[in-house]
Amino acid sequence: MTQKIVVVEDDQPILDLMELLLKNQGYEPVLMPNGLDALDYVRKNPPALILLDIMMNPISGWEFLERLRSEYGMHEIPVILFTASPEVTEKMAGINDPHLGVLYKPVSLLELKTALAKYLG
Amino acid sequence: MERYITVRNYRISHTDIVRFWIIVSLALCCILITALSLEENAGTLSTQLFYFPILYATYFYPRRGVFVAAVCAVVYEVLVYVHYFPDAFQLGAATGQAVLFVCVAAVVGYFTEKIRISETRYRSIFEYSLLGIILFDKNSFGITLTNQQVEQILGYTADELKKIPFSALFCNPDEQHRFFGELGSSVDIRNFETCFLTKAREPCWVNLSWTRIDGNSVSCSLLDISTRKHALQVADDSSTQYQQLTESSPTAIVIVENGVIMFMNPAFVRFLGYANADLLGKDLGIVIPPDDKERFLAFSKRWGTPVPAADRSEFRFLSKSGEIKSGMLYFTPITRKKNPAGLINIVDNTDWERLKESVLLGNERRRGMISTVAHELRTPLQPIMGYLNLLLQDQKAFGVTEETRQILERCVTSVDRERQIIDQMLELSVLDSGETELEYSVFRVADVIRTVIADGGYAGKAEINLTIPPDLTFESDKTKISFVIDIMLANGITSSKAPKKIWITYRGAESHPFHRLAIQDNGLGITEAKLDEIFEPHPPEESKLPGQRNGGPGKSLSLAKKYIQMHGGYISVDSIVNIGSTFTLHIPKKRPDGVKPS
Numbered sequence: 270m271t272q273k274i275v276v277v278e279d280d281q282p283i284l285d286l287m288e289l290l291l292k293n294q295g296y297e298p299v300l301m302p303n304g305l306d307a308l309d310y311v312r313k314n315p316p317a318l319i320l321l322d323i324m325m326n327p328i329s330g331w332e333f334l335e336r337l338r339s340e341y342g343m344h345e346i347p348v349i350l351f352t353a354s355p356e357v358t359e360k361m362a363g364i365n366d367p368h369l370g371v372l373y374k375p376v377s378l379l380e381l382k383t384a385l386a387k388y389l390g
Numbered sequence: 391m392e393r394y395i396t397v398r399n400y401r402i403s404h405t406d407i408v409r410f411w412i413i414v415s416l417a418l419c420c421i422l423i424t425a426l427s428l429e430e431n432a433g434t435l436s437t438q439l440f441y442f443p444i445l446y447a448t449y450f451y452p453r454r455g456v457f458v459a460a461v462c463a464v465v466y467e468v469l470v471y472v473h474y475f476p477d478a479f480q481l482g483a484a485t486g487q488a489v490l491f492v493c494v495a496a497v498v499g500y501f502t503e504k505i506r507i508s509e510t511r512y513r514s515i516f517e518y519s520l521l522g523i524i525l526f527d528k529n530s531f532g533i534t535l536t537n538q539q540v541e542q543i544l545g546y547t548a549d550e551l552k553k554i555p556f557s558a559l560f561c562n563p564d565e566q567h568r569f570f571g572e573l574g575s576s577v578d579i580r581n582f583e584t585c586f587l588t589k590a591r592e593p594c595w596v597n598l599s600w601t602r603i604d605g606n607s608v609s610c611s612l613l614d615i616s617t618r619k620h621a622l623q624v625a626d627d628s629s630t631q632y633q634q635l636t637e638s639s640p641t642a643i644v645i646v647e648n649g650v651i652m653f654m655n656p657a658f659v660r661f662l663g664y665a666n667a668d669l670l671g672k673d674l675g676i677v678i679p680p681d682d683k684e685r686f687l688a689f690s691k692r693w694g695t696p697v698p699a700a701d702r703s704e705f706r707f708l709s710k711s712g713e714i715k716s717g718m719l720y721f722t723p724i725t726r727k728k729n730p731a732g733l734i735n736i737v738d739n740t741d742w743e744r745l746k747e748s749v750l751l752g753n754e755r756r757r758g759m760i761s762t763v764a765h766e767l768r769t770p771l772q773p774i775m776g777y778l779n780l781l782l783q784d785q786k787a788f789g790v791t792e793e794t795r796q797i798l799e800r801c802v803t804s805v806d807r808e809r810q811i812i813d814q815m816l817e818l819s820v821l822d823s824g825e826t827e828l829e830y831s832v833f834r835v836a837d838v839i840r841t842v843i844a845d846g847g848y849a850g851k852a853e854i855n856l857t858i859p860p861d862l863t864f865e866s867d868k869t870k871i872s873f874v875i876d877i878m879l880a881n882g883i884t885s886s887k888a889p890k891k892i893w894i895t896y897r898g899a900e901s902h903p904f905h906r907l908a909i910q911d912n913g914l915g916i917t918e919a920k921l922d923e924i925f926e927p928h929p930p931e932e933s934k935l936p937g938q939r940n941g942g943p944g945k946s947l948s949l950a951k952k953y954i955q956m957h958g959g960y961i962s963v964d965s966i967v968n969i970g971s972t973f974t975l976h977i978p979k980k981r982p983d984g985v986k987p988s
Contacts, residue, residue, distance in 0.1 A: 282772075282773040283772050286776040293780060378776070378780065
């Protein structure tokens with residue numbers, strides 16, 4: 270069975286790309302252009318992994334992560350922050366979450382593959 | 391000067407030894423004379439001789455004299471016993487005599503000691519008194535006796551004083567006449583304040599009290615009151631002096647009594663723009679804006695304590711024109727016209743505060759801008775990179791020819807390079823702003839290197855040989871050290887020739903203050919001329935390592951150098967052209983002093 274990966278990202282070109290890349294790698298991508306819809310979806314259909322953009326509206330990636338982790342059964346879903354902001358490193362240092370990773374945009378196919386392999390076991 | 395010898399922790403003076411031998415000799419003589427006179431039946435008159443050693447010993451050593459008496463008594467008793475036994479009368483008389491020895495010694499010793507103690511007591515009172523004491527003759531004013539304190543106050547020695555008449559000590563004839571008047575009043579005088587002249591011809595204020603001891607002798611005590619006189623004089627002058635001193639001071643100065651402004655200098659007038667008439671006699675609190683008022687009240691409360699201490703605090707002030715100024719307020723307790731008051735200095739730091747605020751705001755804006763720029767620059771690169779990767783990965787499906795592949799690969803390299811440039815630009819700008827701090831922790835270096843190799847996928851690109859003690863730990867910033875190792879590995883691998891090989895070796899000796907981690911490649915090497923330039927933020931094109939040139943990811947060695955320098959270490963390079971290069975990281979084993987554990 271193919272593993273489901275939710276991509277939360279408000280930039281359409283990147284969503285299109287991720288769809289193609291993930292399909293190409295044999296995963297089942299679910300594209301979510303905003304955090305609130307994504308939370309709804311994830312609650313009902315827990316995915317194998319979430320790729321999460323940070324700078325988004327109406328809720329940011331951090332808020333999405335906080336709400337997700339506060340819900341029952343959601344604290345072990347691997348989340349890879351997918352970001353272009355340099356402040357993420359500082360914030361990450363304060364979070365102790367073994368199921369949280371980060372990839373800095375632009376990310377190469379090899380880096381993506383390595384990260385997915387690491388968090389999907 | 392007494393000389394001593396030491397016997398088993400006892401210090402015995404030479405005088406004591408001489409006295410001991412005298413006592414022993416006298417005692418032996420007495421025993422000999424007594425023995426001979428008994429032998430010759432010359433009667434017991436010689437017995438009285440025993441009083442010589444006994445009284446001699448008792449006079450100098452009141453308590454031990456009794457022991458000497460006891461010894462003499464026993465010896466005498468033995469001699470008589472041997473000679474007259476069994477004559478009961480003679481034996482009884484001798485025993486009485488022996489007891490008398492001891493009794494006489496005890497009585498004499500008791501009184502001697504008593505006299506000596508009281509004498510010592512009076513002498514020490516006289517010698518060590520904090521008052522100067524002078525004994526002088528009422529008629530001739532010749533000084534007969536003085537103590538040390540007098541010598542200290544007046545600077546004369548005791549012998550010099552004995553040559554000067556007491557009346558000559560006064561500083562001028564007026565004082566002398568005043569003294570004669572008092573002395574003639576036939577009453578004992580207390581607290582007569584006058585002025586003496588010291589040996590150095592300097593005036594010295596003293597307080598005299600005197601009593602007639604006998605017909606002509608007068609005992610006079612003398613207390614040095616110069617300091618008190620001086621202090622009183624200064625206190626009276628202080629207010630005037632403060633005003634003169636503060637007049638031209640660039641610091642704003644006010645004098646307050648019970649919080650009310652009694653004086654303000656021209657600098658204070660300039661600082662807040664109020665005229666003297668606006669504020670004199672008013673509470674200083676009226677120039678403090680409402681926000682700071684509570685704090686100011688708490689601060690000024692401390693001025694009213696019985697002994698206020700010097701104090702300082704930063705406040706904002708309201709100028710006459712309504713402008714908010716800020717200043718550091720220093721409070722110093724003073725005496726003004728014999729009343730407790732406060733001298734307040736205000737250092738105007740309005741400009742400094744404004745500058746600080748604008749710098750902080752600037753830094754915040756700068757961070758925000760950097761973040762936005764990074765986001766805007768990186769995001770559009772993502773689709774380009776992603777699609778390029780996809781085309782290259784699945785060349786057949788997308789119909790990519792060999793020629794197109796080469797073009798696409800160059801595109802990938804360019805995008806990658808663009809990304810590196812953005813990263814470095816950001817990192818360097820943050821480093822330059824001085825906002826980056828090291829977060830120290832203790833970690834196993836072998837684990838960190840393995841993680842870097844795994845995350846960067848380096849194992850697939852070159853053969854990496856790791857020679858690191860598995861339990862070796864570093865105390866440094868783990869993230870930054872990982873980053874540096876990543877940079878070193880990436881550069882090493884790009885520089886290497888096929889078959890690519892990298893050696894990572896730990897070379898720190900236990901006694902050496904630095905960890906030394908060497909990363910060696912089998913690459914093209916670097917010529918000596920270019921060794922310094924490779925660490926520049928933007929090295930000249932010809933000095934770049936293969937990894938830094940077009941066509942490679944090129945991670946910044948200048949960043950690596952900065953990170954290691956932040957730890958107090960350095961990077962050294964050994965290189966042989968066409969054989970390879972060794973980059974050695976020298977990282978201090980101990981964190982520098984003053985860095986707190988994270």
